Amino acid sequence: MLISLLTILWLSITPIVGAKNELFQEYMNQTLLWGPYRSNCYFGIRPRYVNKSPFIMGIMWFDSLKENGVGSIRHFVNPDDHLKKYAWEVYDPRIGGREILLDEENNLNLTVSFSKSHDGLNWVARVEGSPLNPERKSTASIVLYMQQQGGDDDHVSKLVKLENKSKTDFQFDGYSKELGAYLLSIKDNMGQYYSDSTLKSMEVALGADCSKPTHLSLRIPDDQSWKARDVFQTILGDSVKEILQNNANDFDRRLTPSLYQIRNFYNLPPGNFHYVQKTFDNSGSNGFEFDITFNTVDSLQKIKTASAVSNLIESTNNEINIRFDKSFSIKVEEERKFALETLSNLLGGIGYFHGTQIVDRKTIFDEEQFDDISLKNGAEEGPFDLFTSVPSRGKFPRGFYWDEGFHLLQIMEYDFDLAFEIISSWINLIDDNGWVAREVILGDEARSKVPPEFTVQSPHIANPPTLLLAFSEMLTKVLNNINTMDMNRYIDATIDDFQQGTNQLERHPELIREYAEKVYPKLLKHYNWFTTTQKGLIDEYAEILEEEGIWNSVHKDEVFKWVGRTYTHCLPSGLDDYPRAETPDIAELNVDTLAWVGIMTRSMKQIAQVLDMDKDVIRYAQIEKNIIENLDILHWSEEKGCYCDVTIDDDFGDKREFVCHEGYISLLPFALKLIPKHSPHLKKVVALMSNKKKLFSDYGLLSLSKEDEYFGKGENYWRGPIWMNINYLCLDALNFYFPEEVTASKTSVGGLYQALKNNLINNVYRNWKDKGYCYENYDANDGHGSGTEHFTGWTALIVNILGRL
Numbered sequence: 001m002l003i004s005l006l007t008i009l010w011l012s013i014t015p016i017v018g019a020k021n022e023l024f025q026e027y028m029n030q031t032l033l034w035g036p037y038r039s040n041c042y043f044g045i046r047p048r049y050v051n052k053s054p055f056i057m058g059i060m061w062f063d064s065l066k067e068n069g070v071g072s073i074r075h076f077v078n079p080d081d082h083l084k085k086y087a088w089e090v091y092d093p094r095i096g097g098r099e100i101l102l103d104e105e106n107n108l109n110l111t112v113s114f115s116k117s118h119d120g121l122n123w124v125a126r127v128e129g130s131p132l133n134p135e136r137k138s139t140a141s142i143v144l145y146m147q148q149q150g151g152d153d154d155h156v157s158k159l160v161k162l163e164n165k166s167k168t169d170f171q172f173d174g175y176s177k178e179l180g181a182y183l184l185s186i187k188d189n190m191g192q193y194y195s196d197s198t199l200k201s202m203e204v205a206l207g208a209d210c211s212k213p214t215h216l217s218l219r220i221p222d223d224q225s226w227k228a229r230d231v232f233q234t235i236l237g238d239s240v241k242e243i244l245q246n247n248a249n250d251f252d253r254r255l256t257p258s259l260y261q262i263r264n265f266y267n268l269p270p271g272n273f274h275y276v277q278k279t280f281d282n283s284g285s286n287g288f289e290f291d292i293t294f295n296t297v298d299s300l301q302k303i304k305t306a307s308a309v310s311n312l313i314e315s316t317n318n319e320i321n322i323r324f325d326k327s328f329s330i331k332v333e334e335e336r337k338f339a340l341e342t343l344s345n346l347l348g349g350i351g352y353f354h355g356t357q358i359v360d361r362k363t364i365f366d367e368e369q370f371d372d373i374s375l376k377n378g379a380e381e382g383p384f385d386l387f388t389s390v391p392s393r394g395k396f397p398r399g400f401y402w403d404e405g406f407h408l409l410q411i412m413e414y415d416f417d418l419a420f421e422i423i424s425s426w427i428n429l430i431d432d433n434g435w436v437a438r439e440v441i442l443g444d445e446a447r448s449k450v451p452p453e454f455t456v457q458s459p460h461i462a463n464p465p466t467l468l469l470a471f472s473e474m475l476t477k478v479l480n481n482i483n484t485m486d487m488n489r490y491i492d493a494t495i496d497d498f499q500q501g502t503n504q505l506e507r508h509p510e511l512i513r514e515y516a517e518k519v520y521p522k523l524l525k526h527y528n529w530f531t532t533t534q535k536g537l538i539d540e541y542a543e544i545l546e547e548e549g550i551w552n553s554v555h556k557d558e559v560f561k562w563v564g565r566t567y568t569h570c571l572p573s574g575l576d577d578y579p580r581a582e583t584p585d586i587a588e589l590n591v592d593t594l595a596w597v598g599i600m601t602r603s604m605k606q607i608a609q610v611l612d613m614d615k616d617v618i619r620y621a622q623i624e625k626n627i628i629e630n631l632d633i634l635h636w637s638e639e640k641g642c643y644c645d646v647t648i649d650d651d652f653g654d655k656r657e658f659v660c661h662e663g664y665i666s667l668l669p670f671a672l673k674l675i676p677k678h679s680p681h682l683k684k685v686v687a688l689m690s691n692k693k694k695l696f697s698d699y700g701l702l703s704l705s706k707e708d709e710y711f712g713k714g715e716n717y718w719r720g721p722i723w724m725n726i727n728y729l730c731l732d733a734l735n736f737y738f739p740e741e742v743t744a745s746k747t748s749v750g751g752l753y754q755a756l757k758n759n760l761i762n763n764v765y766r767n768w769k770d771k772g773y774c775y776e777n778y779d780a781n782d783g784h785g786s787g788t789e790h791f792t793g794w795t796a797l798i799v800n801i802l803g804r805l
């Protein structure tokens, strides 16, 4: 019914869809052009889809009153910096936001407010700072670096400092083929540069004077500029060495901050790379504030004055609050603040990556050996682009295939179109064989955060296809919308229409249809790649299942396993150290792989539905049905009463052995809504979730049962700790299977739902309140945050739980 409605609509409007799609894309391109897309930096800017001649910028800081304070200069987000807090309090990539950085070691309370003009072409970053401890003498030595890239190729790109009488302000004239002409200004609003009143001059050597801002222009190859911190430290280090040598033993300590002021020590010729260093007195009641403004010469919406900046920042803040409340309803003010910050941090992790990736296409896996696999034949491929959020800006600042689907489940509730933009960027990466890397690590900057042995990706390795899960949820949302819509609004959209809001695709499903049509062949390749490479060897079971009397009912094509598991780990599954069969065997079949293929199949079916490809719909529906049946026929252990991996046990004569470790893997068919609503197994799964001796805890569902022999053992990564992604799916599934009980909150299922929801919220909130961060996972015994700190990837799903479920 819904489908045919869409078809009629489609036929009547096809000619204008193309034009409208252009408008929509133009709107997306504009509003998402600029952002702090170098999310691996505490604050780093670059434009999106500007690859040949982008402008890039970053902020670093340190306390130059401390000897060797420059060793603690901040640049890339690094958990070892132990910042007391760093967080986007509000952020939306389309308009801007406010990031706070509390750095006790450097005695600095830093706030960066980022805002964009309505047309998306101009932006400003207002940097405000003050001491955390006013008693402590310190400086805030802020180092900005920026580069207009593409200069060496065409000699057209430029970024040149303009002469200006002002002692504190700078203006730069910029041009790039892709960005056009622009002006960049750095202008102080308040603050005092450091100087010691007992001294006449702060200059320790020519150009080394902290009482005024310093500028250094030089040439750095485009692909090296991300090393801005190393270059700064090297130049400074040599400068310091020389000054100290010249002053032998009587260096006047009062001049220390000038010692750490960059100067043109090597007499380098100027170029398109610039450092600007401002050393503010950061003691007592002193604070400082300056604006970095980027204005495109052709824009009619230039950001001109400090008060215009203040207004822009305020309206950005208001707009985000309005948008947030439209999507989420959270009554308790403190919880709302927590949720807004958490969502903002997920969005603040969104990055734009461009570069090559390293792939080993030569190493063939011997499926009979399970030692650690080393990928020694990596070769560069690309360059590629990726627009994605990241699991953690400090620890994992790159694209993760399995995390991203979960990020999208959250992002789509705030900005559907943004989620769509991200998913299309990933779908773009699907190669001719249908493969996408598990970790997408593009370019040297991204690779610098990855141990070398993990930079190489293999086209034999899969990962849970969560992107298809997210795509399926998106399509469901759009399809549900269609019959409540005013048809007339399809007919003549204008760019203004698109500027009205963020959920355009929900309102213009014909655009999704056009997109689905375009990517269907790619998704099909991906589907085929997954289902071919991860296929299990069912024939190994022929005799066994014959004897069990079920060989004829098993669907032979719908059996799967993760390729690339080792004795100790199954990294492709995403649940690295979750216990599997003790002795790996080529015949092993993994229940979670099968469940994930179920979701892929369902998603393909929905896309085929949207495209009216009836034959394909029927084919996928059949495969989906087979998978659902195989879950029960092959993987349900009647004895244990749960879903389990199976393998062949050679020790006890050839036998089908259930490998049952109660935990997330046993819940997955339920969490992914693959169990039929009338299935008798549903009750048992719910009972397992409710069991306090096993999976239920005051902090959320444990990844592995407390009664399991591996609970809490070894690395203890997926052997007990509580993870938000699977908890979220379980809550959502409870809602799906038991809508009435959940709403009435009466029966035991309703009680389970409420308790689980409250426990998750309370625990993540409590940790945030204590420590200021979200965590990768939470301890099974006392709920404390564990794993990576500031992990606002899928843990951010708590926002949906608070505001939507």
Ligand SMILES: *[C@@H]1O[C@H](CO)[C@@H](O)[C@H](O)[C@H]1NC(C)=O
Binding pocket: 022, 023, 025, 026, 029, 049
């Ligand atoms: C939007 O940006 C993408 C990526 O650069 C580009 O392929 C596309 O042509 C742009 N579309 C419009 C309408 O500007």
Ligand SMILES: *[C@@H]1O[C@H](CO)[C@@H](O)[C@H](O)[C@H]1NC(C)=O
Binding pocket: 102, 109, 110, 111, 128, 130, 132
């Ligand atoms: C940091 O500074 C801001 C003002 O810029 C202030 O609102 C905030 O309370 C300060 N935070 C701390 C921890 O001092």
Ligand SMILES: *[C@@H]1O[C@H](CO)[C@@H](O)[C@H](O)[C@H]1NC(C)=O
Binding pocket: 162, 163, 164, 165, 166, 169, 170, 171, 185, 186, 187
């Ligand atoms: C000098 O800087 C000030 C402040 O940024 C600016 O208003 C002025 O236009 C600049 N002058 C030149 C010649 O760039």
